[in-house]
Amino acid sequence: MEYRSLGSTGLKVSRLCFGTLTMGPLQANLPLAEGVELLKYAVWQGVNFFDTAEIYGTYPYLRRLFRSYPGEELVVATKSYAVTAEEMSRSLEKARRELGRDWIDIFLLHEQESALTIRGHREALEFLVEAKQKGLVRAVGISTHKVAGVRGALEFPEIDVIHPLFNIRGLGILDGTLSDMTDVLEHAGASGKGVYLMKPLGGGNLLNETENALRFAFSRPFAASVAVGMQTRDEIDYSVRIASNLPVPETLKKRVSREKRALHIDEWCEGCGECSARCPQGALTPGKGGRLEVDRDKCILCGYCAAACPFFYIKVY
Numbered sequence: 001m002e003y004r005s006l007g008s009t010g011l012k013v014s015r016l017c018f019g020t021l022t023m024g025p026l027q028a029n030l031p032l033a034e035g036v037e038l039l040k041y042a043v044w045q046g047v048n049f050f051d052t053a054e055i056y057g058t059y060p061y062l063r064r065l066f067r068s069y070p071g072e073e074l075v076v077a078t079k080s081y082a083v084t085a086e087e088m089s090r091s092l093e094k095a096r097r098e099l100g101r102d103w104i105d106i107f108l109l110h111e112q113e114s115a116l117t118i119r120g121h122r123e124a125l126e127f128l129v130e131a132k133q134k135g136l137v138r139a140v141g142i143s144t145h146k147v148a149g150v151r152g153a154l155e156f157p158e159i160d161v162i163h164p165l166f167n168i169r170g171l172g173i174l175d176g177t178l179s180d181m182t183d184v185l186e187h188a189g190a191s192g193k194g195v196y197l198m199k200p201l202g203g204g205n206l207l208n209e210t211e212n213a214l215r216f217a218f219s220r221p222f223a224a225s226v227a228v229g230m231q232t233r234d235e236i237d238y239s240v241r242i243a244s245n246l247p248v249p250e251t252l253k254k255r256v257s258r259e260k261r262a263l264h265i266d267e268w269c270e271g272c273g274e275c276s277a278r279c280p281q282g283a284l285t286p287g288k289g290g291r292l293e294v295d296r297d298k299c300i301l302c303g304y305c306a307a308a309c310p311f312f313y314i315k316v317y
């Protein structure tokens with residue numbers, strides 16, 4: 001496994017970052033012991049970088065992992081929607097307590113949209129900067145699904161790390177094209193910001209071109225690391241090989257492609273109907289409270305609906 005410096009943070013991270021959302025209670029909900037074994041397997045393969053968030057519910061898995069490797073330099077990034085200093089103080093304490101760590105390597109403001117929303121979180125950001133000065137946080141940053149979010153972060157010298165949505169089809173970028181996002185991330189990288197990408201498989205919608213999509217993300221020069229959500233040892237083996245720029249054996253490709261996936265619509269769906277209008281299979285219909293429901297017998301996992309949802313509420317896992 002190759003390791004790279006994450007911008008000017010002083011942190012060295014593996015090219016493959018373990019995105020823990022997909023293994024946790026919001027998605028696969030792996031039993032604790034099983035999830036911890038999966039994380040340990042990734043460490044054994046050279047992964048030293050783990051992405052989580054307050055809302056993912058994956059702190060317990062990571063706590064057990066960190067306890068198992070007391071001397072190991074494992075890097076953790078987490079995120080919070082905190083707006084005020086008081087809220088961020090609670091988020092930081094929760095992360096330190098539940099992860100069993102004296103400090104958090106990377107703390108991000110979750111889902112920032114622009115310079116304006118970052119300014120709206122000024123108190124939380126200032127709290128993190130002070131926490132960094134006290135040694136409780138090593139690097140401060142944002143996560144974002146927007147080109148304007150990355151652009152906004154460039155206005156703040158105190159922001160060390162940017163965690164943007166990025167994939168080969170530009171799926172889920174809320175305010176621009178893949179080319180727009182690429183341009184602004186190249187600028188971010190050149191400015192010394194640490195960049196690690198999220199959703200290289202478009203929330204699961206690019207599983208029909210997994211290898212292409214992953215190779216594309218890992219070959220972007222501005223990205224120190226790419227967070228990939230993984231739920232099995234085969235998926236780890238697969239991602240490790242791509243991150244290391246090695247060929248993937250056909251048998252492994254077949255095993256990974258056979259793993260069952262299904263389309264899921266977030267409970268926050270507003271019933272706007274943009275997605276159903278794009279579905280070639282007629283697989284999406286309004287259900288209770290207007291929220292869209294998927295007919296899994298009709299759905300072919302083509303991903304058109306996910307691209308149509310302005311809020312990125314549709315995922316495959």
Ligand code: SF4
Nearest residue numbers: 279299300302303305
């Ligand atoms: S993935 Fe394709 S087939 Fe399935 S619901 Fe979405 S648009 Fe329809």
Ligand code: SF4
Nearest residue numbers: 269270272273275309
């Ligand atoms: S486009 Fe998104 S918000 Fe609109 S109905 Fe579909 S899933 Fe819901």
